Amino acid sequence: MATLSFEPLSYDDIPVEERPTLFQALVPVLGMLTFLSVGAIGLGLDAHMPLLWGIVLTGLVGRYWIGISWTRMYEGIVDGLRMGMQAILIIFIIYLLIATWTGSGTIPALIYYGLDILNPQVFLPATALLAAIVAFSIGSSWTTAGTLGVAFIGIGAGLGVPEQMTAGAVLTGAYTGDKISPLSDTTNLAAAVTNTDLMTHVRTMRVGTSIAMGISLVLYTILGLNAAGAIPAESVGNIQSAIAGTYNLSPLVFLPLLITFGLALTGFPALPALGAGIFAGVFTQFFLQGPLTVANFVAAWEVPMYGTEPETGSELVNGLLASGGVVGDSAWTITIVVAALALGGILERTGVIAVLTHHLSKAITSVAGLTIGTAVSAFGMNILAAEQYMSIVVPGMSLRGLYEDFDLESRNLSRGIEAAGTTTSALIPWNAGAIYMTGVLGVAPFAGSMGLQGYAPYYFLGFLSPLILVAMGLTGWRITKQTEETQAGLKGAISSLGDD
Numbered sequence: 001m002a003t004l005s006f007e008p009l010s011y012d013d014i015p016v017e018e019r020p021t022l023f024q025a026l027v028p029v030l031g032m033l034t035f036l037s038v039g040a041i042g043l044g045l046d047a048h049m050p051l052l053w054g055i056v057l058t059g060l061v062g063r064y065w066i067g068i069s070w071t072r073m074y075e076g077i078v079d080g081l082r083m084g085m086q087a088i089l090i091i092f093i094i095y096l097l098i099a100t101w102t103g104s105g106t107i108p109a110l111i112y113y114g115l116d117i118l119n120p121q122v123f124l125p126a127t128a129l130l131a132a133i134v135a136f137s138i139g140s141s142w143t144t145a146g147t148l149g150v151a152f153i154g155i156g157a158g159l160g161v162p163e164q165m166t167a168g169a170v171l172t173g174a175y176t177g178d179k180i181s182p183l184s185d186t187t188n189l190a191a192a193v194t195n196t197d198l199m200t201h202v203r204t205m206r207v208g209t210s211i212a213m214g215i216s217l218v219l220y221t222i223l224g225l226n227a228a229g230a231i232p233a234e235s236v237g238n239i240q241s242a243i244a245g246t247y248n249l250s251p252l253v254f255l256p257l258l259i260t261f262g263l264a265l266t267g268f269p270a271l272p273a274l275g276a277g278i279f280a281g282v283f284t285q286f287f288l289q290g291p292l293t294v295a296n297f298v299a300a301w302e303v304p305m306y307g308t309e310p311e312t313g314s315e316l317v318n319g320l321l322a323s324g325g326v327v328g329d330s331a332w333t334i335t336i337v338v339a340a341l342a343l344g345g346i347l348e349r350t351g352v353i354a355v356l357t358h359h360l361s362k363a364i365t366s367v368a369g370l371t372i373g374t375a376v377s378a379f380g381m382n383i384l385a386a387e388q389y390m391s392i393v394v395p396g397m398s399l400r401g402l403y404e405d406f407d408l409e410s411r412n413l414s415r416g417i418e419a420a421g422t423t424t425s426a427l428i429p430w431n432a433g434a435i436y437m438t439g440v441l442g443v444a445p446f447a448g449s450m451g452l453q454g455y456a457p458y459y460f461l462g463f464l465s466p467l468i469l470v471a472m473g474l475t476g477w478r479i480t481k482q483t484e485e486t487q488a489g490l491k492g493a494i495s496s497l498g499d500d
Helices: 022-042 048-066 070-083 085-104 106-117 120-138 141-159 163-179 185-193 198-227 234-244 251-265 270-288 294-306 315-321 325-349 352-362 367-384 388-398 400-405 410-420 422-427 432-441 460-475 484-499
Strands: none
Touching (some): 022 367, 048 070, 048 325, 070 085, 085 251, 085 432, 106 251, 106 315, 141 251, 141 432, 163 185, 163 432, 163 460, 185 410, 352 388, 388 400, 388 422, 422 432, 422 460
């Protein structure tokens, strides 16, 4: 389960003389959004430099206007990076895994047999369903996207389905399974920071998530019907021939996949399970994809480092199966994640996030407003802090008292931060979630970024999940009040704390 090594500042934690005004808090936020809009969209720069500009502006405002020392702001950056360290390590290891599974024949075999089983009409809904099942089983949307998602992109390309549609279906399925899985780290974190029983939180998530998934499947079915016949039928055969002529497609090539998912299903954390998958992939390549020589053993271990450049005789297949390994692919992704986490850390330490959250909570006067405010707060943290954990922790800790004031069960809050926080992280281009998905799937949230296609219009869960949450708040449907027993228990706990 994801845990925090520090507690984000609350409004009351900040000494009055160091507490930013609302105007002071808005300056670095508006500046950052301006930098990203002008730099990344207007000038076509990678997001690294606009994020750097945002860090500098926030540092100057914090030091010379608010009065925070450089040391404390540096500590905030370190805390931001520490919070995102698990994400950075997963990004690092996933790039090793993708290259290894390509060299071992695992991903080529998934594409080869997937083209036999699937067709354009059913591909998109089937992709979303399979991704949901896998993510639910292992509790990780990132692992699902970085393994099966990569294969689905290849299968979709072979069937003539646009890659941005495939990526949207992968993300919808992966985040759906993740959100209703008791094994998910963000699901556990949402329950923990809101003092909600884990299984109660999971059951509360299932209704809205299932409705969003059901609507998504209908939309993917419609898209799939329109995608039929996009490429000549013989193209599938050509792709399969190119793969079969280059790789040994023995059933043993699926061993790395079985080991990785098997460990995940038995409760192993993501990093050890993925690490085992790398070793399994290297040895599978050594024993199945070439002669048993020292040179081939060395070559198998170079693949996760430097990637693959297959020569299949088909430019399409070569493009699908080419990978840069950790050297060629991970640097861009990891550096932008580091920059985004640093910006989130300095915004937190200067009190900007706490002040904005405080003023948002003051504007809430009804249950509907509280639900909408929770959604806005979670989504806002994805923009400001660029890390899905912060989208759970900050509103989860800041709004607990308001939910108690409205006599609402904590499950309402835990559902709100998950439905509007984790699921929308992949929509913010500089958020760690979107950066990761762009890196492994080769599709950006919005078209034009790095010359890539955009998956956002087809990532239906990212829009439907918060919209359904807001509808619940406006109508009162599935909004649960505290029972008399629950209220008595809370009062007893508060009383005992006072006695201590």
